[in-house]
Amino acid sequence: MSLWDRITRRRETHDEPAQADAVEHEAPEPVESAELGRLRLVGQAGGPGVDEALVLFRTLRATPEEARAIDALGALKSRGLDESLVVAAAAALVDRGEPERALAIVDSPSAPCVSLEARMLAADLREGRGDVAEALALVERVMVRDLDYPGARERHRRWRVQLGLDATSGAHGDASASTIVSRDADAPFLLLREVARGGAGAVYEAEDRELGRRVALKVYHHADRDRAQLLHEARVAAALVGPGIVRVLDVDPDHGWLALEWAARGSLRQRLRSDDLRDVAVIGRWAAPLAAALARVHTHGWVHHDVKPANVLFTADERPLLADFGTARRIGDPSPPGSLGYVSPERLAGRASDPRDDVFGFGRVLEDALDALGEAPDDAAWRALAVACTGPDATRPADGRALITRLRVEAPGNPAA
Numbered sequence: 001m002s003l004w005d006r007i008t009r010r011r012e013t014h015d016e017p018a019q020a021d022a023v024e025h026e027a028p029e030p031v032e033s034a035e036l037g038r039l040r041l042v043g044q045a046g047g048p049g050v051d052e053a054l055v056l057f058r059t060l061r062a063t064p065e066e067a068r069a070i071d072a073l074g075a076l077k078s079r080g081l082d083e084s085l086v087v088a089a090a091a092a093l094v095d096r097g098e099p100e101r102a103l104a105i106v107d108s109p110s111a112p113c114v115s116l117e118a119r120m121l122a123a124d125l126r127e128g129r130g131d132v133a134e135a136l137a138l139v140e141r142v143m144v145r146d147l148d149y150p151g152a153r154e155r156h157r158r159w160r161v162q163l164g165l166d167a168t169s170g171a172h173g174d175a176s177a178s179t180i181v182s183r184d185a186d187a188p189f190l191l192l193r194e195v196a197r198g199g200a201g202a203v204y205e206a207e208d209r210e211l212g213r214r215v216a217l218k219v220y221h222h223a224d225r226d227r228a229q230l231l232h233e234a235r236v237a238a239a240l241v242g243p244g245i246v247r248v249l250d251v252d253p254d255h256g257w258l259a260l261e262w263a264a265r266g267s268l269r270q271r272l273r274s275d276d277l278r279d280v281a282v283i284g285r286w287a288a289p290l291a292a293a294l295a296r297v298h299t300h301g302w303v304h305h306d307v308k309p310a311n312v313l314f315t316a317d318e319r320p321l322l323a324d325f326g327t328a329r330r331i332g333d334p335s336p337p338g339s340l341g342y343v344s345p346e347r348l349a350g351r352a353s354d355p356r357d358d359v360f361g362f363g364r365v366l367e368d369a370l371d372a373l374g375e376a377p378d379d380a381a382w383r384a385l386a387v388a389c390t391g392p393d394a395t396r397p398a399d400g401r402a403l404i405t406r407l408r409v410e411a412p413g414n415p416a417a
Contacts, residue, residue, distance in 0.1 A: 036065050040072050043081060050082045057088055066092065074105055083115040090121055099125050107138075109391045114371070116142050116149055123155065132162050133349035141364070144341030145371075163348060165337075188250075189217050189259070196267070196310065200226065200326055205262070208249075214262040215249055223256025233326040234258050240300055244293025246313060246323040263313035263321055268365065272309060272372045280379045283369055286312065286320040287382075290365075291407055293322040294358050295400030302328050303353040305335065307361030308342045309368055329353040346393050355399035362403060363389025363396075381410045 039056045041047030048056060060069035073081065073089040086105055093102035106113045107122035119138050127135035136159040143152050189206040196203040206217040220226045234251045241247060247261040268286065290312060297304050305327040313321045327336045333353045344360035366386040370379060388406060389396060397403040
């Protein structure tokens with residue numbers, strides 16, 4: 001045997017025990033506990049229900065498997081995981097000092113959670129990272145559904161102060177209860193009933209004495225003080241006259257009222273509360289014309305600034321009308337205060353009037369309709385559109401025309417689109 005053969009054989013013989021030791025001392029794969037294996041079955045046939053899953057998760061949080069349990073719930077979110085479990089996973093991440101991961105779970109741009117608990121957690125996480133305007137927008141969306149949700153009012157006041165806003169503006173203040181229109185024989189209208197009341201004025205169903213037609217009579221609470229706003233509302237609506245825009249029939253700035261086209265079928269807000277229009281197939285019949293009305297507003301250089309269910313009205317033949325142009329502003333003008341829950345984070349942060357703020361309001365209106373509807377097998381396209389409209393400003397449709405294009409893409413089979 002040559003010297004080279006003896007050397008290489010000795011080296012191979014010497015290496016064999018070391019290689020064997022390396023194999024012998026490789027870390028074994030950790031054995032998964034029965035609790036973690038059971039937790040992974042959430043959402044599957046025979047898997048644990050929500051209550052059992054929460055118990056399993058709390059048990060696993062006290063073990064070295066906590067991180068794997070969090071990952072398991074995060075991976076299951078795409079299956080439509082109950083949001084109480086999503087919130088539990090996010091809260092655990094906060095406790096572990098990982099707020100960004102927690103935020104990604106409860107408020108991801110593509111699939112944000114919608115439960116009140118999840119939105120409150122997302123609001124706190126947004127505020128913690130310095131996104132106070134987005135936090136305020138989230139807590140307002142909570143207050144729209146439950147004005148007295150624990151902690152919501154306090155956060156609303158505190159964050160508005162942080163943003164330099166009036167702490168009470170935009171909240172549900174007490175509208176004047178003293179607005180009265182004369183029923184005397186010489187009054188131009190016969191009042192039939194009050195149909196709505198807000199911060200600016202009250203709206204009555206009334207009859208025009210001279211022409212015998214039904215009208216919506218809006219009477220401002222403070223005629224002298226609000227004369228300029230009343231004229232502004234009437235003039236903007238008149239300038240935008242056309243499909244989808246409520247018509248102004250008459251106006252009297254001295255006495256503080258304007259007569260509007262009567263919407264016999266009421267507002268979207270009323271109809272959603274009464275189980276009417278809670279049908280996915282019906283959504284397109286009002287959503288598409290509403291988008292077209294916003295396109296008309298934006299094309300003429302205006303931002304409506306108060307897109308909400310109470311301002312979407314329906315005529316006797318089911319045509320939707322966009323109403324209340326009292327807070328409309330020219331694109332680029334300073335933005336006015338808005339209605340609780342329907343103001344975009346960018347506007348809350350002080351952005352000048354921008355059509356994307358109306359698109360945000362449209363998305364919130366769509367959300368309200370979908371929330372009233374509940375889970376439905378054919379609502380995915382509408383939910384995706386709502387997420388796009390209320391999501392990051394950079395990816396939101398730029399105006400009403402872009403919204404119509406997006407609607408055609410999301411609902412190509414909808415004849416109204």
